[in-house]
Amino acid sequence: MTHVPIPPAGHGPVSRELIAAAERYTAPSYHPLDVVVASARGSTVTDVEGRDYLDFLAGYSALNFGHGHPVILDAARSQLERVTLTSRAVHNEQLSFFARELCALVGQDMMLPMNTGAEAVESAIKVARKWGYERKGVAAGRARIVVAEGNFHGRTTTIVSFSGDDDAHRNYGPYTPGFVSVPYGDLEALERAVTPDTVAVLLEPVQGEAGVIVPPPGYLPGVRRLTAERDVLFVADEIQSGLGRTGATLACEHEGVEADLYLLGKALGGGVLPVSAVVGDAAVLSVLRPGQHGSTFGGNPLAAAVGRAVVALLATGEPQERARTLGDRLHARLAELTPLGITGLRGRGLWAGIDIDPRLGTGRECCERLLTRGVIAKDTHGSTLRLSPPLVVTDDELERGLDALAATLREMGRR
Structure with missing residues (x-):
């Protein structure tokens, strides 16, 4: 996966066409981010233009074991x-x-x-x-x-x-x-x-x-x-x-x-x-x-x-142990980011709810900005962000995802 900001999702010709088709032919019961996934493996999904993203949503925990285990x-x-x-x-x-x-x-x-x-x-x-x-x-x-x-x-x-x-x-x-x-x-x-x-x-x-x-x-x-x-x-x-x-x-x-x-x-x-x-x-x-x-x-x-x-x-107990170990790291890193505009932090294991200062922007805006840095996450209830990476996420992937969140919060704070 690339380590630098990627072009905005949904801007390629294939993405635009498929997003338009989805909006035309599916009932508007969801508000997806502008990314069209074509393939996935482990903690990474790839869009139709070949861009990679870390999946820090994991299908609302449906993908605890990642994509294509x-x-x-x-x-x-x-x-x-x-x-x-x-x-x-x-x-x-x-x-x-x-x-x-x-x-x-x-x-x-x-x-x-x-x-x-x-x-x-x-x-x-x-x-x-x-x-x-x-x-x-x-x-x-x-x-x-x-x-x-x-x-x-x-x-x-x-x-x-x-x-x-x-x-x-x-x-x-x-x-x-x-x-x-x-x-x-x-x-x-x-x-x-x-x-x-x-x-x-x-x-x-x-x-x-x-x-x-x-x-x-x-x-x-x-x-x-x-x-x-x-x-x-x-x-x-x-x-x-x-x-x-x-x-x-x-x-x-x-x-x-x-x-x-x-x-x-x-x-x-x-x-x-x-x-x-x-x-x-x-x-x-x-x-x-x-x-x-x-x-x-x-x-x-x-x-x-x-x-x-x-x-x-x-x-085997291994997924549970991994969620405990990486969960400790997740919450420790998030605690370090609180000065950047986090007003509330909760969670257990490899699962976190993050309240963002509304003055920085909405949770949706944070997710859209994260997407440009190659991370997929989901907002809820206005200014709250949820993170739930697959339990198979690597140490490096977790750190890169959290680095992207830190950069996003800094960017939102400079507006």
């Missing part, structure tokens, strides 16, 4: 030649292995295979309600789930019903009832919200979309203690935070907490295809009976083979 690609290629889809009308060998190996990795009893993260969340909501009616004895139609303000669990109709993000929520009603929102990190508010009709507390151990918000010490253990005392399920959405990102297999491990259900996705598909799962206690997941829930593609042989490769990589 050889172990994951080999598993996908091998399975492509055998069988890719059977439906759950029959068993398939890859799902049998995948289920056993994933449960062993996270120390749980049972898993429910799905495809996307939002499907995993929706599945957990259904399971929690069913458990509440059939096991806890909540009266029909009265089940309530407590969620946290600032959450991001997906974009389906039910999920956006309890989203506090106005862009995600507005004009999609009528909304699904049965959810109570409380401030994230506030145990007293959570305790007040839990009633005999509460069947679950659904939380992100680290809130990603909100700006990589790490809860205060003791919060997650307090949630676990409260839910256990009140006979309420603790559902941990680890779709972004799980599978190595924070330096542990699951972010809950940092607080010594075990949830009843874990929601996994993104990195579980190895950057190859969507794979998700609800993993947890058999006493909870066994409320499902044949025909009561399912997915045509959930647990398909190709997805299961890819998921097995991801589990095998995590079982």
Whole structure:
């Protein structure tokens, strides 16, 4: 990758043509940076004009193992030649292995295979309600789930019903009832919200979309203690935070907490295809009976083979250790950059939320300037920048990406 500022992205003839086509023929539900990726490997993506960029977004943690990891690609290629889809009308060998190996990795009893993260969340909501009616004895139609303000669990109709993000929520009603929102990190508010009709507390151990918000010490253990005392399920959405990102297999491990259900996705598909799962206690997941829930593609042989490769990589402990080691370096370097206009800094492992002084510019502007220095990152909520390099990022790549951020902040400060 080049070490000097590169020409502005999106200015080549091929890029301009493809960006125009995307804007003409795809619904405007995203606001992409002006770069058109043609190929990728490891932590680097290459655009259609041959320019290289460090990927410090990693598909919102879907690419924890980088682009084109050889172990994951080999598993996908091998399975492509055998069988890719059977439906759950029959068993398939890859799902049998995948289920056993994933449960062993996270120390749980049972898993429910799905495809996307939002499907995993929706599945957990259904399971929690069913458990509440059939096991806890909540009266029909009265089940309530407590969620946290600032959450991001997906974009389906039910999920956006309890989203506090106005862009995600507005004009999609009528909304699904049965959810109570409380401030994230506030145990007293959570305790007040839990009633005999509460069947679950659904939380992100680290809130990603909100700006990589790490809860205060003791919060997650307090949630676990409260839910256990009140006979309420603790559902941990680890779709972004799980599978190595924070330096542990699951972010809950940092607080010594075990949830009843874990929601996994993104990195579980190895950057190859969507794979998700609800993993947890058999006493909870066994409320499902044949025909009561399912997915045509959930647990398909190709997805299961890819998921097995991801589990095998995590079982070595090396990705988690790398996230811890490089995460320490990431946060130390970012702390050194605070005089350049960083007003807030949060994160865990190889994941950081950076608040930029609004007087310097917006997070979007920072990302656009970073792009000219060969780094892809993503903004959120105005002036916040998120960094989540692949766990396979090299020491040199990490340093170059942070050097680019330092240069960008200096440039914005000189305006």
